[in-house]
Structures are given as C-alpha cells and as structure tokens.
Amino acid sequence: MDAAEFRRRGKEMVDYVADYLENIEKRPVYPDLEPGYLRSLIPNEAPLEPESYEDIIKDVERVIMPGVTHWHSPYFFAYFPAASSYPAMVADMLCGAIGCIGFSWAASPACTELETVMLDWLGKMLQLPECFIAGTHGRGGGVIQGTASEATLMSLLAARCKAVRRVQAINAKKSESEILSKLVAYTSDQAHSSVERAALIGAVMMRKVPTDNHYAVRKEMLKKMVEEDKAAGLIPFYFCATLGTTPSCAFDHLTELGPLCNEENMWMHIDAAYAGSAFVCPEFRPLLNGVEFADSFNFNPHKWLLVNFDCSAMWVKERADIIGHWQIPLGRRFRSLKMWFVFRMYGLKGLQAHIRKQVALAKEFESLVRADKRFEICAEVVLGLVCFRLKGSNELNQELLKRITKSREIHLVPCQLSGRFVLRFAICARSTESHHIQQAWQHITQLTFELLQEASH
Numbered sequence: 001m002d003a004a005e006f007r008r009r010g011k012e013m014v015d016y017v018a019d020y021l022e023n024i025e026k027r028p029v030y031p032d033l034e035p036g037y038l039r040s041l042i043p044n045e046a047p048l049e050p051e052s053y054e055d056i057i058k059d060v061e062r063v064i065m066p067g068v069t070h071w072h073s074p075y076f077f078a079y080f081p082a083a084s085s086y087p088a089m090v091a092d093m094l095c096g097a098i099g100c101i102g103f104s105w106a107a108s109p110a111c112t113e114l115e116t117v118m119l120d121w122l123g124k125m126l127q128l129p130e131c132f133i134a135g136t137h138g139r140g141g142g143v144i145q146g147t148a149s150e151a152t153l154m155s156l157l158a159a160r161c162k163a164v165r166r167v168q169a170i171n172a173k174k175s176e177s178e179i180l181s182k183l184v185a186y187t188s189d190q191a192h193s194s195v196e197r198a199a200l201i202g203a204v205m206m207r208k209v210p211t212d213n214h215y216a217v218r219k220e221m222l223k224k225m226v227e228e229d230k231a232a233g234l235i236p237f238y239f240c241a242t243l244g245t246t247p248s249c250a251f252d253h254l255t256e257l258g259p260l261c262n263e264e265n266m267w268m269h270i271d272a273a274y275a276g277s278a279f280v281c282p283e284f285r286p287l288l289n290g291v292e293f294a295d296s297f298n299f300n301p302h303k304w305l306l307v308n309f310d311c312s313a314m315w316v317k318e319r320a321d322i323i324g325h326w327q328i329p330l331g332r333r334f335r336s337l338k339m340w341f342v343f344r345m346y347g348l349k350g351l352q353a354h355i356r357k358q359v360a361l362a363k364e365f366e367s368l369v370r371a372d373k374r375f376e377i378c379a380e381v382v383l384g385l386v387c388f389r390l391k392g393s394n395e396l397n398q399e400l401l402k403r404i405t406k407s408r409e410i411h412l413v414p415c416q417l418s419g420r421f422v423l424r425f426a427i428c429a430r431s432t433e434s435h436h437i438q439q440a441w442q443h444i445t446q447l448t449f450e451l452l453q454e455a456s457h
Contacts, residue, residue, distance in 0.1 A: 376388065
C-alpha cells in the first residue's frame with residue numbers, strides 16, 4: 001500500500017466507521033455464537049502471497065462483526081461506558097501515524113510535554129488541589145496510564161518503596177524482605193479485583209475492609225483493622241479508596257478515611273475509574289471532597305469522558321515518590337493527543353453536558369423501575385448506574401438475565417449485593433437517548449411478564 005492507495009483506503013475506512021456507528025443500533029448488541037467460532041472461518045496459516053484489500057474488508061463483515069459485542073450500541077447497558085468520540089478517533093489516527101515511542105523527553109518532546117499539560121488541564125477541570133498540578137509550585141503532577149489497574153499497581157509499588165525506606169531509616173539492620181513480610185494494605189470488600197491483584201504482584205498482604213449498608217468504607221472499621229494489625233507487629237502502609245465501586249457505584253468516605261491514613265503514615269490511593277469523569281460537573285464535585293488527603297488519584301477518561309481507550313489519568317502529590325514507577329512499560333504512545341482534540345472540540349461545557357445527559361437517562365430508568373411494584377432498586381442511583389432486581393429469589397433474577405442475554409436486544413451484566421443477585425443497568429453509549437431507555441424497559445417488562453406467567457403455572 002503506497003501513499004496514494006492509503007489516501008483512498010483511508011477515506012473509505014472513515015466512511016465505513018461512520019456508517020458502522022450511525023447504524024450500530026440495527027446490529028444485535030450481543031453475538032449469538034459459541035466459543036471457537038472464528039477458527040473455522042479463516043485459514044490455519046498466514047498467506048504466502050499478498051491478498052487484496054477488498055477481500056480483507058469483505059472478511060471484516062463475514063468474520064469479525066458477527067463476533068463483536070457492540071459496546072457503542074445504544075442498547076449496550078453492561079459493565080461501564082467505553083468512551084468514544086469522533087475527535088478522539090481522528091487524534092488516534094494521528095497518534096498511529098506519528099508512531100513515537102515516548103519513553104523519555106528526548107524520544108519525543110511533544111509527547112512528554114503535551115501529556116503533562118493535558119493532565120494539568122484535566123486536573124483543573126476536576127478542581128484538584130494545586131499540589132497535584134505540575135505547572136504550579138507543588139511537587140506533584142499527572143501521567144497517563146493504560147488502565148486504572150496499572151495506576152493502582154504503580155501507587156502500591158511506590159507506597160511499598162516509601163514504607164521500606166521509612167522503616168530502614170529507623171532501623172537500618174532490617175532487611176527489605178523482612179519488612180515486606182510485615183507490610184499490609186487495605187481496600188474495600190467492594191473494590192475491583194485489580195486492587196487485590198496489585199497486592200499479589202507487589203508481594204504484600206492485603207485485607208478487605210467490610211462496608212456499611214451503602215457499600216462504603218467508613219473510618220471506624222478501617223481504624224479497627226489497622227490497630228489490630230499494628231498490635232500484631234504488622235506495618236499498615238497503603239489504603240485504596242474507591243469512588244464509584246464496580247458493583248453499585250458506592251463511594252468510600254474520603255473525608256473520614258483521609259485523615260486516618262495521614263495519621264498512620266499510610267499511602268491513600270483513590271480509584272475513581274468510572275465516577276471520576278462526573279467530577280467535572282460542579283454538582284458532583286463534592287463526591288471528591290477529601291482528595292486533598294490522598295497521595296495519588298486516578299480515573300479513566302476512556303470510560304465516560306469521550307476519550308477512547310486507552311487513557312487512564314493518574315495524579316500524584318509527590319512526583320519524587322513515584323518517579324521510578326511512572327508506568328509498567330518503558331514505551332508510551334502519544335495518548336495525550338486524544339485528550340487535546342476532545343477537550344478543545346467539546347470544551348468543558350460540552351463534557352459536562354454529556355455527563356449530565358447520561359445521569360438524567362439513568363434517573364429516567366430508575367423512575368421506570370420504581371413505578372413497577374414487581375421490581376426493587378438495590379443501591380442509591382448517584383450517577384449513570386442503576387442496580388435493580390425482580391422481587392423474589394436469586395434464581396428468578398438469574399433466569400430473567402438469561403432471557404435478556406439470549407434475546408440479544410439489550411445487554412446487561414449482574415453483580416452480587418448483600419448476597420443477592422442484582423441486575424446492573426449502566427448508561428454507556430454516547431448515542432443513547434430516552435427512547436432507547438423506554439424500549440429497553442419495555443423489553444425487560446415483556447420478558448418479566450412471560451417469566452412470571454410460566455412460573456405461576
């Protein structure tokens with residue numbers, strides 16, 4: 001493919017992508033396939049001779065699209081949003097073309113510098129304390145990670161190094177392995193599995209903190225566990241707070257937990273992977289109160305802020321603490337281009353409007369559920385997630401979800417809350433409108449009617 005053909009094919013691909021997104025709701029949101037479907041559709045080995053571009057494009061529809069779960073369909077209500085916008089896609093094309101491996105400033109100065117400035121822009125949108133902003137007198141700053149999982153691991157490794165240095169400064173005879181065996185980290189029993197995985201990789205003990213009736217960690221329970229561990233000769237060194245838990249979008253109480261972590265010399269990391277995008281709206285910013293006590297903070301613009309995957313924003317209060325752990329890989333893509341394009345083409349007001357619209361759609365779905373006495377709401381609806389279930393057994397709700405999935409008209413996933421099987425309804429696609437919510441609810445109630453009719457017989 002030479003430059004001339006690239007021009008032609010590139011324009012064709014833009015048209016294909018635009019057609020795909022404009023007509024995505026006509027496709028079944030969830031594939032009707034068995035695992036292993038693809039192997040029989042393509043040869044066992046790569047071709048010896050070049051194949052035509054036309055044949056490859058034909059095979060996209062024959063081989064790939066039947067096996068795609070359409071995350072950007074307005075009938076996709078599973079997991080959390082995967083952000084997407086045309087400005088971000090265009091910027092990703094440019095990122096691919098520049099193709100720099102930005103492992104140092106000299107490797108591509110613009111890659112390093114734009115990332116630093118974009119994290120400052122975003123930090124200011126969130127009204128982060130000045131100590132987290134690089135372009136101030138503070139000693140902090142931001143960095144783009146691939147995922148929130150990576151950000152959690154980086155914060156834990158930095159906290160681990162800091163704890164070892166602190167203990168050895170008091171007792172130089174203590175070996176690193178001896179100290180590591182006594183370190184203990186904490187997180188919510190509602191936290192994402194990646195937090196526990198970070199502790200496994202970091203070779204430290206992690207304890208799950210029980211949550212209250214709203215699935216949030218409170219100071220009293222964490223304090224009790226810390227005191228128990230200190231009495232047993234362990235060294236509490238790290239707490240990962242969650243703002244917007246994966247099961248129910250619950251919020252740990254930062255204003256209580258932060259001062260405790262500071263008093264106990266424990267690194268506090270805040271994982272706000274999904275919910276963090278909402279903090280650009282003044283009405284949701286109080287959910288971040290207490291961030292001033294944190295050592296690091298992370299959320300994913302690639303979930304809800306129209307910057308497509310991968311783009312996970314992380315800030316630290318002290319750059320010196322994490323300079324050896326900025327990220328897992330050495331190389332980095334020019335991901336800040338996506339942020340630059342999106343922030344400029346939407347503006348802060350456009351980003352706020354997007355968040356507010358999707359929260360309003362979640363509230364609309366909540367009101368539909370509450371109006372039907374057969375159903376119940378299982379957790380407070382704060383942002384764009386509604387946790388609900390049929391009143392009745394876990395088995396009944398499992399059967400309802402099975403039928404919803406089999407229908408392939410809408411896509412939901414479940415969670416467990418207080419031992420109950422719960423359906424999660426997340427507003428995900430940028431193109432979701434009120435009529436999609438109404439249609440989804442009609443579909444759920446129709447399947448519910450059929451299920452209950454059968455159960456009554």
